[in-house]
Every structure is written in structure tokens, then in C-alpha cells.
Amino acid sequence: MERIEEKIKEKTEAVLKSMKGNFSLEGLDIQTTNGTSLIKIYVQKPGGITIDDCAHISEKMSVHLEVDGFISGSYRLEVSSPGIEKKVAK
Numbered sequence: 001m002e003r004i005e006e007k008i009k010e011k012t013e014a015v016l017k018s019m020k021g022n023f024s025l026e027g028l029d030i031q032t033t034n035g036t037s038l039i040k041i042y043v044q045k046p047g048g049i050t051i052d053d054c055a056h057i058s059e060k061m062s063v064h065l066e067v068d069g070f071i072s073g074s075y076r077l078e079v080s081s082p083g084i085e086k087k088v089a090k
Contacts, residue, residue, distance in 0.1 A: 037075040042082040054079040
């Protein structure tokens, strides 16, 4: 799982770098249950992240996950801010 996590992290960082807004990856969490992976990507930018930002990142990352084949089987992708008080491990 660690190798998949690293690939997704690298791809996410590349996607964020290509976007305007000085986004940063704050954390990544992947959990697999019954053959379905839940990929949680936590991002931030100066001034805060919006729902539209999350949707845009999610669309871009979904394409990469499908085309690059990082995840075998079904998956759910969640993109959000880590929140004010939530600590996320990088």
C-alpha cells in the first residue's frame, strides 16, 4: 500500500502545482475495505480551500487514478481541507 500511497501523493502534488492558487498537500489517507478503497486527500491554500477547489482537484485526480491505474478495483475519492483543528500525518 505504501507504494500506491507514494504514487498518489506524487501525482496529487503535480496536479496541485499545475493549478493557480498555491495549493499544498496536507495529508493523504488510503483505507481499503471489502475490495473498495477510500482515498482521502487533504489540501490547503492561502485564504482557505473552497468546495469548488475540492471538486476541481477531485475531477483532475479521478482522471489520473483511472488512466494511470493506481488503484485496482473500485474506489471512492474525497478531497477536503484538513480543517482548523484536525491534525493530518503527511
